[in-house]
Amino acid sequence: MIPFTEEATSRFVDTPSGTLHFHEYGEGHPVVFLHGSGPGATGWSNFSENIRTLGAHFRCLAVDMPGWGRSAAVSPADRCHHRTAVEFLDALGIDSAAFIGNSMGGATCLKVAATAPERVTHLVTMGAGGGGAKLFGPGDGPTEGLKVLQRAYRDPSPESMRALVDIMTYDPAHAGDALAEERSRNAKSNPEHLANFISGIGKDRPHRATDAELAAISVSSLIIHGRDDRVVHWENGLKLCTIIPDSRLVMINRCGHWAQIEHADEFNRLVAGFVGARSVESREAVLSR
Structure with missing residues (x-):
């Protein structure tokens, strides 16, 4: 197996949505990892410690989506991540x-599972939004965490990024200065990504799965949510588990928006068991449920 470093696992591929950068590590059944929407987010920053472990079992592919990381820039109007995800598989x-x-990556996975079910064998989301009315979480407007995220897009300084990683996590041990500085460097490396995201703040997100689409998802789904998530309230995880027929919910206490980082060992065990124990069925079996 290749060395596990950021550069050794780095790859590029051309798609109709533009050039995509991704990290590839391991062999076996392919597993695609999609990051969240925060400034400086990349496949590596969100999932490096997960693919290090899960690469022993699967072919791990952590993608920088258009508008993030080292992938092509895209305007909010032209951004269609679920289409890009399918193009990535094709490429x-x-x-x-x-x-x-x-988060945003979870929303993309849900839309792919709803619109291209033959391309998805297993679905795992962490901190994904469920849409619609809320009973317990914040009502109209962005959550506390999303407000910090938006400020960090406008001011991608290490100080702003420290506030961002603080609110993304429950345990301060996972929100150190090194991570804040890494996110700041990532964000500043492509000002066009920042400007494009800022121009889309407050606008509709037409590519989110509707309740009807969620209810039609046939693939086995694992919904993971932090009980202390201040970015996307845990109620969203409950809603997803209620609507998606073949789903189960794991809610983790003392966990913020980054379950895969704060509880990496448990997350890796859950994924390895879920994807591995539920051996890959044929597409016909999945669709016939």
């Missing part, structure tokens, strides 16, 4: 894969 010659997504 690599992958028939179907397990999809794992954090």
Whole structure:
């Protein structure tokens, strides 16, 4: 197996949505990891410690989506991540894969599972939004965490990023200065990504799965949510588990928005068991449920 370093695992591939940067590590059933929407987010920053472990079992593919990391820039109007995710599989010659997504990445995974179910063998989300009315969480307007995220886009300084990683996590041990500085460097490396995201703040997100689409998802789904998530309230995880027929919810106490980072060992065990124990079924079996 190749050395596990950021550069040794780095790859590029061309798609109709533009050039995508991704990290590839391991062999076996393909697992696609999709990051969240925060400034400086990349496949590596969100999932490096997960693919280090899970690469022993699966072919791990952590993608920088258009508008993030080292992938092509895109305007909010032209951004369609669920279409890009399918193009990514096509470009690599992958028939179907397990999809794992954090926050925005989770929303993308849900939309892929709803609109291209034959391409998804397993679905895992962490901190994904459920849409619609809320009973317990904040009502109209952005949450406390999303307000900090938006400020960090406008001011991607290490100080702003420290506030961002603080609110993304429950345990301060996972929100150190090194991570804040890494996110700041990532964000500042491509000002066009920052400007494009800022221009889309407050506008509709037409590519989120509707309740009807969620209810039609046939793939086995694992919903993971932090009980202390201040970015996307845990109620969203409960809603997703209620609507998606073949789903189960794991809610973790003392956990913020980054379950895969704060509880990496438990997350890796859950994913390895879920994807591995539920051996990859044929697409026909999945769709016939």
